[in-house]
Amino acid sequence: METTRRELILMTGAAWLGSPLRADEGKPWHQRLRRVGQVNFNERDPAEADVEAWANYWAEVKVDAVLLNVTGMLAFYPTEVPFHRRSKYLGDRDFFGECCAAAKKRGIRVIGRLSPDLQWEEVIPQRPEWFMRDREGKPVPVFSRAPGLYQTCMFTSYFSEFTPAVMREINARYDVDGLYANGWPNFNVPRCYCDACRRIGEPDSFEYHRRYMDRAIEIWQLYDRIAIEKRPDNLFFGNLGGGVRSGLDLHRLGAVAAWFNADNQGRTGASPQWGAAQQGRVAQAVMQGRTITNVTAAWSTGSPMWRNATKAPAEAETWMAQTVASGMVIWYHWLGAQTGLGEDRRWQDTGRRFLQWHARHDRHFANQRSIANVAIVLGQRTQTFYTPPGEGDAGEEVQGVYYALVENRIPFDFVHEDNLEPEVLRKYDALILPNVAYFSDAQCRRIADYVEAGGSLIATFETSLYDERGRARGDFGLGQVLGIRRAGERQGSRGFQNSFYARIERRHALTEGFEHTNWIAGAEWRVPIHAEGEPVMTVVPPYPAYPTEITYTESMRTSEPAAVARERGPSRLVYLPGDIGRTYWRAGHPDPGGLLANALRWVLRGRTAVEVRGDGLLEMFAWETGPGFAIHLLNYNNPNFHRGSVRRHSPIGAQSVRFLAPEGAKIRKITLLRAEMPVRFRQQGRAVEFTIPRTEDYEVAALETSAAR
Ligand SMILES: [Zn+2]
Known part of the structure; x- marks a missing residue:
């Protein structure tokens, strides 16, 4: 049997001594996250949202953190920062404060969500320099044609002064654990001709791109310092994603980001099922084990769009399964309290089923490295x-x-x-x-x-x-x-x-x-x-x-x-x-x-880290974990593989698995986590063999070791 380079490394350089029982130990809180929840509040929500019902749901599905709207274009609390317009439904209410307290009472961390990318038309005459401009010098409206909203430019004091003022106000008043910027940085470098940008050059030039990345990193680090002013283990993170096609220099951003959030919420049109898994692989390449979240829209992605109707549960499940398989953290997302807690509650069951299952097996999702x-x-x-x-x-x-x-x-x-x-x-x-x-x-x-x-x-x-x-x-x-x-x-x-x-x-x-x-x-x-x-x-x-x-x-x-x-x-x-x-x-x-x-x-001389034989189209991941190893199989054997959404799972039959454990690793137990049952196996030397009888949407074979030492 030929020895591959990978095995040589496992056997020599870093001799395998067994993994610590808890791979998470000693890591900062944001690297121990497993699940994040978000009801993305709208302007009207402070009028009648049931804060207790909101907090109870997220506690029930065992999220570690929630996103909570601060915003920047619209305040969900009685702000004093000039140009931070309060929600017209806020009245005397401190909506952010109430939600923050309700989450904290349940042991859930709170991340304040800002939208630094947009401001209102009424601000343009007073702060004209804050806004992106087109080639003719006209302000650039938001692409969804929301009336009166315009895009702001990152090279201006909107980002270096206004947004920091909002962040510091939040830090001063509330028990937050971190700050997050939605809609920034743009996946693709925008075309802006404001005065600041004209001084840099043509937006599609290499030079502009380089300066865009310099500025993005400068702003990211500024916001991170502001987050830390609250508590040393707080942090800031922005909105990333874009998969293999991301137009940002992810290597440079990955070097400063403590948390990579992929705003990659679901499929649109004729796109393959693997959209989350592929994003996971891309993000792992730059984060190398640090926190990556991938947002799963519980609402209907695609076109035509219903942002307040629950998407097919099977589609949401495959997205969350891919998130987990590729080593990312689930971030489950609904838009609007009134609709999500009132009109359409179907998304809640999907979340309950998947997130509670996931929480039962937390320790097997503490990955050390891909094999x-x-x-x-x-x-x-x-x-x-x-x-x-x-x-x-x-x-x-x-x-x-x-x-x-x-x-x-x-x-x-x-x-x-x-x-x-x-x-x-x-x-x-x-x-x-x-x-x-x-x-x-x-x-x-x-x-x-x-x-x-x-x-x-x-x-x-x-x-x-x-x-x-x-x-x-x-x-x-x-x-x-x-x-x-x-x-x-x-x-x-x-x-x-x-x-x-x-x-x-x-x-x-x-x-x-x-x-x-x-x-x-x-x-x-x-x-x-x-x-x-x-x-x-x-x-x-x-x-x-x-x-x-x-x-x-x-x-x-x-x-x-x-x-x-x-x-x-x-x-x-x-x-x-x-x-x-x-x-x-x-x-x-x-x-x-x-x-x-x-x-x-x-x-590869026919050799891979894991061999899985059987019928069907499936994507695989293999990880070294806290308790041993985990082999993830995503079942893509579905008529909706090339075009969403998956409306029902098409189970696949028996898959025989052959895994080559590192020298000295003795497997003592294998559990199929989706089926929630143990499986018989054989180990001869380093070769471990077993069969997975049936895979509905997703299966994880968790191999636990007893280190021979
Ligand atoms: Zn500009």
């Missing part, structure tokens, strides 16, 4: 600035690769492109670079070092063809590592054409499953290359697809490689010149997916 042995490199600069040829965006290449990993049941992580230090990479047997087009010289060197140290790679399409600022290199930055040279401009199929085919030149692990054919469907776009050695596959270039009389080609064979596979010492290196992830995602043809799967199996 995946493969990672996708998250190329954030590419996602933000690069435009791929053809339709769609840079995120589609990642989606296609993600799909292949999920279909092949391979547990994996994301690593951020600015976090490629040897200590981060050495646990991975292989890295995947899904068209990471923008890549600096330093990043290329990191990858070369990783390969030098025995790591394997899969890279696709234009990976490393540009530097970090998007300037085209003459050749691939990773050309030497991958053994390739660019031979021409990228090419695609135009008009009504066949996309290119990949002709099989010789049998190899990459061609497995492609029997009874001389070629397979390639990809839509490709970079022509030269490569060392005899290629596994070659390109048959695009040719007409209509009319049928001319649907043929004279170039049935070329010498241009369509797939490159080479071994260098213990490293296995695959380069696929097509935009194969994007093509797989868009076309759904099995050939690009099969080629990706073959590449994954070959570079």
Whole structure:
């Protein structure tokens, strides 16, 4: 049996000595959170909201903290800060104060929620400099066309003076544990032409983007200092998310953020079910174990929208299950007390069922680290600035690769492109670079070092063809590592054409499953290359697809490689010149997916952290936990996988699990947490085997160890 790099690390460097019983011990309170609740109050709620009923619900579902509206554009307490307009339904009431006291009486922490991104029209003549401006200099209304509300600019004293004044007033009056800014920072850098921004430059320039991040970090740290003025273990956090497509520099923000809140509340339109799980993987790449919350809307996301109607319970459940599986904290969210406690109470049952179940098994959700042995490199600069040829965006290449990993049941992580230090990479047997087009010289060197140290790679399409600022290199930055040279401009199929085919030149692990054919469907776009050695596959270039009389080609064979596979010492290196992830995602043809799967199996030598065999589409996570290990299976075998919402779960049958425990770890008990029953297992040496008989929506196999010491 071959030993993988991951196992070597588990066995040597950090010899496994068993985990502390409580992984949470000694951590600050916000790293011990499991569940957060929020009824997002509206202006009218202070008129008749039942504060006791509100607090009782959150106590019943065992949340550790609640979000409570302070706001900034509308005060829920008798504020004295100028321009902080009080709710017209507030009367003599201190609504924030009452809610805060009710939560505290029940042992629930309180986070004050601010909205620093909006202010009223009436303020514009008095403080014109606070507002975002369009190219013509006009204030920018809020996108939902709420009458009289305009967007504020982060580069102004609205953020550095007004919002701090509100925060300090809250600190002075109430027993809060932290402060949170909704709607800030923007997932995508906004286009503002106010006086402050005009001095910086064009909003879509690299320079503006850099200054935007500098300012976001400066403001974040200012708010954090204000939070700490109240108590040393208080904190501030902002609104993040955006998944793989986030336009913010998450690496820089992650370095200052004690808490990452992903405002990623649910699915819209034709989006895959994994929206929360994928966000979790992205956030883990920058937070590395620190607090991440993901908001689950209990209300109906998507279009048309009903923000005050309960969404399908099964959809809310899958979102919360993905949140937990990917190591995030659940944040369950309803809008409006009047509707949520009165008109539509269905969301409460969903929350009760899932959150109370979750609370019963808290200790198994204290993750120490992911035990995946493969990672996708998250190329954030590419996602933000690069435009791929053809339709769609840079995120589609990642989606296609993600799909292949999920279909092949391979547990994996994301690593951020600015976090490629040897200590981060050495646990991975292989890295995947899904068209990471923008890549600096330093990043290329990191990858070369990783390969030098025995790591394997899969890279696709234009990976490393540009530097970090998007300037085209003459050749691939990773050309030497991958053994390739660019031979021409990228090419695609135009008009009504066949996309290119990949002709099989010789049998190899990459061609497995492609029997009874001389070629397979390639990809839509490709970079022509030269490569060392005899290629596994070659390109048959695009040719007409209509009319049928001319649907043929004279170039049935070329010498241009369509797939490159080479071994260098213990490293296995695959380069696929097509935009194969994007093509797989868009076309759904099995050939690009099969080629990706073959590449994954070959570079990983068929070995993954956990093997789960059985029918159905499921996404997996594997964690080292306080009590031992936890293997999470998310059942996506559902007719609503590609388009929400899941209206009922479609259970899958028996799954047989094989887990390789670290040397010296003896498993003493395995419990299926969703089924809430123990399971029989066998351990022979390091191999632990058991069967999960049935999975409704989600299952967690919790493996408890008794350390052999
Ligand atoms: Zn501005």
